[in-house]
Amino acid sequence: MKLCIEALGLSFSYSPEVPVLRDVSASVRSGVVTGIIGPNGAGKSTLLQLLCGLLKPGAGQVTLDDQPVAAHSDRARARLVAYMPQSISPAFSLSVADVVALGRFPHLGAFGALGDGDHAIVQACLAQTETAYLAERDFLSLSGGERQRVLLASVLAQEPRILLLDEPTSALDLPHEVAFFRQLRTLAAQDLGVVVITHDINMAAQFCDELLLLGKDHTLVRQGDVKAVLTEAGLAEAYGSSLSVGRHPETGTPFVTVPMGKKTG
Amino acid sequence: MNISSARYVLALGATGCAVVFVSSIFIGTETLDLGLAWRELITRTPLNEAPTLSVLLRHRIPRTLAAFIAGGGLALAGCAFQALLRNPLATPYTLGVASAGSLGAWVAFLLADITATIPLVNIITSKQALAFLFAGADVFLVYLLAARRIRTSPAVLLLAGVTLGMLANAGIMFSRFLARPDRLVNMDRWLMGGVDVLGYQPVLFLALGVIPCMVVLLMQAGRYDQFAFGTTMAAGRGVNIARLQTTTFFVGSLITAVIVSEVGPVGFVGLIIPHGVRALTGPSHRLLMPLSIVAGGAFLCACDIVARRILPGETPIGIITTMIGGPVFLYLLVRRQFSDWNV
Numbered sequence: 001m002k003l004c005i006e007a008l009g010l011s012f013s014y015s016p017e018v019p020v021l022r023d024v025s026a027s028v029r030s031g032v033v034t035g036i037i038g039p040n041g042a043g044k045s046t047l048l049q050l051l052c053g054l055l056k057p058g059a060g061q062v063t064l065d066d067q068p069v070a071a072h073s074d075r076a077r078a079r080l081v082a083y084m085p086q087s088i089s090p091a092f093s094l095s096v097a098d099v100v101a102l103g104r105f106p107h108l109g110a111f112g113a114l115g116d117g118d119h120a121i122v123q124a125c126l127a128q129t130e131t132a133y134l135a136e137r138d139f140l141s142l143s144g145g146e147r148q149r150v151l152l153a154s155v156l157a158q159e160p161r162i163l164l165l166d167e168p169t170s171a172l173d174l175p176h177e178v179a180f181f182r183q184l185r186t187l188a189a190q191d192l193g194v195v196v197i198t199h200d201i202n203m204a205a206q207f208c209d210e211l212l213l214l215g216k217d218h219t220l221v222r223q224g225d226v227k228a229v230l231t232e233a234g235l236a237e238a239y240g241s242s243l244s245v246g247r248h249p250e251t252g253t254p255f256v257t258v259p260m261g262k263k264t265g
Numbered sequence: 266m267n268i269s270s271a272r273y274v275l276a277l278g279a280t281g282c283a284v285v286f287v288s289s290i291f292i293g294t295e296t297l298d299l300g301l302a303w304r305e306l307i308t309r310t311p312l313n314e315a316p317t318l319s320v321l322l323r324h325r326i327p328r329t330l331a332a333f334i335a336g337g338g339l340a341l342a343g344c345a346f347q348a349l350l351r352n353p354l355a356t357p358y359t360l361g362v363a364s365a366g367s368l369g370a371w372v373a374f375l376l377a378d379i380t381a382t383i384p385l386v387n388i389i390t391s392k393q394a395l396a397f398l399f400a401g402a403d404v405f406l407v408y409l410l411a412a413r414r415i416r417t418s419p420a421v422l423l424l425a426g427v428t429l430g431m432l433a434n435a436g437i438m439f440s441r442f443l444a445r446p447d448r449l450v451n452m453d454r455w456l457m458g459g460v461d462v463l464g465y466q467p468v469l470f471l472a473l474g475v476i477p478c479m480v481v482l483l484m485q486a487g488r489y490d491q492f493a494f495g496t497t498m499a500a501g502r503g504v505n506i507a508r509l510q511t512t513t514f515f516v517g518s519l520i521t522a523v524i525v526s527e528v529g530p531v532g533f534v535g536l537i538i539p540h541g542v543r544a545l546t547g548p549s550h551r552l553l554m555p556l557s558i559v560a561g562g563a564f565l566c567a568c569d570i571v572a573r574r575i576l577p578g579e580t581p582i583g584i585i586t587t588m589i590g591g592p593v594f595l596y597l598l599v600r601r602q603f604s605d606w607n608v
């Protein structure tokens with residue numbers, strides 16, 4: 001069974017008169033990697049929070065598993081959808097293992113005690129993200145990239161059906177970023193849904209099945225498969241500056257570059 | 266700290282707390298002759314003819330219980346507020362609850378002459394009732410002022426609390442100014458705090474007011490853990506943020522109001538105990554919270570022993586908690602025991 005999050009005609013603003021999203025309709029589902037791209041301030045992070053019900057839309061509605069998101073209890077929703085915010089740091093020291101264990105919360109009983117099964121899942125998520133060697137370290141002492149990999153482990157420990165990740169690779173070096181996206185593909189192959197915001201359009205082009213392109217006017221400019229979304233016209237409309245779309249030399253997928261205004265002749 | 270040494274420290278701490286608790290019962294301005302008390306007990310001497318047993322039952326045991334509940338409650342409330350507001354400075358006192366409670370007690374002192382003889386009114390205007398009422402009003406006001414903004418800025422809540430606390434202090438100054446000079450002594454004494462309760466009625470009041478609140482807060486431990494990464498992350502994990510904020514705010518303040526109305530504004534326990542315990546247990550609230558209760562209770566009992574036995578007369582306990590707690594806290598700060606707060 002596919003699990004779907006569907007957004008219908010979403011509009012949102014933090015303060016009156018300043019729209020952050022305008023009439024956005026989109027859907028994401030398990031087994032698929034969906035990328036969200038668009039300029040700074042377009043409303044990508046806002047859209048992600050609307051999709052998991054952390055923000056209430058001003059107009060339109062979001063359904064999860066064919067019911068309004070708000071109809072699910074907080075914990076029940078958190079067992080289906082996990083959310084990793086854009087930039088977060090803890091208020092105090094925590095070991096990496098503790099951070100990953102926090103992900104078990106929606107599965108625990110009233111007093112929040114972890115059982116053997118929970119500990120096993122924590123270990124598995126550490127191993128899966130290749131962060132097991134960091135387990136005893138203080139989370140605050142990690143580098144930005146290490147933190148992001150540990151946070152992925154922590155949302156995986158939530159065992160959701162759909163992962164919503166807000167710029168999870170912004171601090172990763174290139175090889176780690178590729179490894180991260182490969183891992184997202186592996187997860188999707190295990191029927192997990194992945195929604196990932198990134199500014200790395202070419203990485204998204206390589207690893208996402210579908211893209212949502214939000215524009216600086218806060219509308220959804222294009223959506224669909226990579227070829228349909230990454231066009232020069234679409235990108236120009238979304239970013240308000242011209243980008244060139246070529247072909248990736250190996251895979252033939254769209255490859256976006258910035259024209260440098262090279263003088264000819 | 267590895268698990269076995271953590272267990273060792275915890276066992277040592279628990280033993281220490283038990284020793285403090287028991288000694289608090291037997292140490293006082295006069296040391297109790299246990300044999301005598303025992304003889305009085307088995308010969309079934311009526312209490313008014315059995316001075317030793319009477320001191321034990323009517324003074325020492327209730328006093329120790331009161332100190333333990335009050336200390337534990339204040340420490341736990343501090344712990345919960347720090348978790349909720351993600352701020353190491355948050356305590357029920359920073360929220361103005363204690364000052365407001367004190368103001369209530371002062372008003373009761375002022376009204377005492379007028380209302381003492383009127384039945385019912387004298388209960389409503391009693392020190393406890395007014396302290397409780399004022400502390401409650403403070404909570405309500407802070408909440409109203411800050412409710413719209415706690416989610417985005419816990420600092421606003423603290424600022425509102427500190428401001429209300431200052432207003433209450435100005436009120437206290439004003440009522441001191443109005444009070445008859447011969448009354449000031451009594452009023453000032455109350456302001457310094459004391460667990461010198463008599464009999465079991467105050468203990469029962471404390472127990473009924475504080476213990477159920479403790480249970481409610483302890484049940485939130487797993488949710489407070491989620492707050493480590495902020496409210497958005499916690500919400501994503503399935504914590505109902507609004508409900509947790511309301512619960513913590515009201516239950517934590519209720520604990521404080523009950524305690525302040527009974528033992529006066531005993532400072533510092535809610536600040537120093539959670540920080541000290543955190544250095545031993547690490548950040549898990551499922552350990553931190555129950556141990557803060559035990560450590561807070563033991564700390565106040567120990568301060569009370571110092572009050573009764575070591576210092577002259579019956580030194581007010583509020584002075585001692587701060588005079589002992591302050592330097593210890595500064596020492597820990599300098600030793601960077603609290604570098605675990607990322608603020």
Ligand SMILES: Nc1ncnc2c1ncn2[C@@H]1O[C@H](COP(=O)(O)OP(=O)(O)OP(=O)(O)O)[C@@H](O)[C@H]1O
Nearest residue numbers: 014015020038039040041042043044045046047086
């Ligand atoms: N809590 C908030 N209160 C008020 N305005 C906000 C808030 N969060 C975001 N905004 C505004 O809403 C708009 C969209 O923000 P959002 O974070 O969704 O953008 P984004 O597409 O994720 O940008 P970025 O690529 O920089 O992360 C921005 O103009 C931002 O200033």
Ligand SMILES: [Mg+2]
Nearest residue numbers: 044045086166
């Ligand atoms: Mg963003």
